[in-house]
Amino acid sequence: MSVKTSLNTFKKMNDKIYPKLSANDRFKMVIKTFVNGDEVQRKKLVKSCPMVNYYEPDNAFTARMEASRDIVTVFVIQLLEYDKKISIMKILNEFNCKELEPNAEFRVVNEVQAFLLAFETFCEDHLGIELQDMIQAWYG
CATH class of the missing domain: 1.20.58 (Methane Monooxygenase Hydroxylase; Chain G, domain 1)
Incomplete structure (x- = not known):
């Protein structure tokens, strides 16, 4: 398996797993990206976070x-x-x-x-x- 194929497989895995992470797991992973200096993964984790609508008083x-x-x-x-x-x-x-x-x-x-x-x-x-x-x- 080539490096490019491995990276594509890894990317597809992230695309499927990241949106399903719990808030706690996502938080821990984002903190780790700060520690590791991995801005690319941090952006992916943040962008893949589910979007929700909240209702609150005016x-x-x-x-x-x-x-x-x-x-x-x-x-x-x-x-x-x-x-x-x-x-x-x-x-x-x-x-x-x-x-x-x-x-x-x-x-x-x-x-x-x-x-x-x-x-x-x-x-x-x-x-x-x-x-x-x-x-x-x-x-x-």
């Missing part, structure tokens, strides 16, 4: 859901930071610590109020949802 909807969760998470984390600041200020006041600058608590409270108002405006004006509903939905 991307605009799912992206909005994920973004809203992330935004509320960041909002809650920031509130926790404010809570930490206020708690430390209260502790320092309990010890009559002179290091607190005058009106420091007042400034933090104003910052928290501005933050809450900004988030409330964002929720209502841009999302059409009340602040409480948004937080309740993700962290109820």
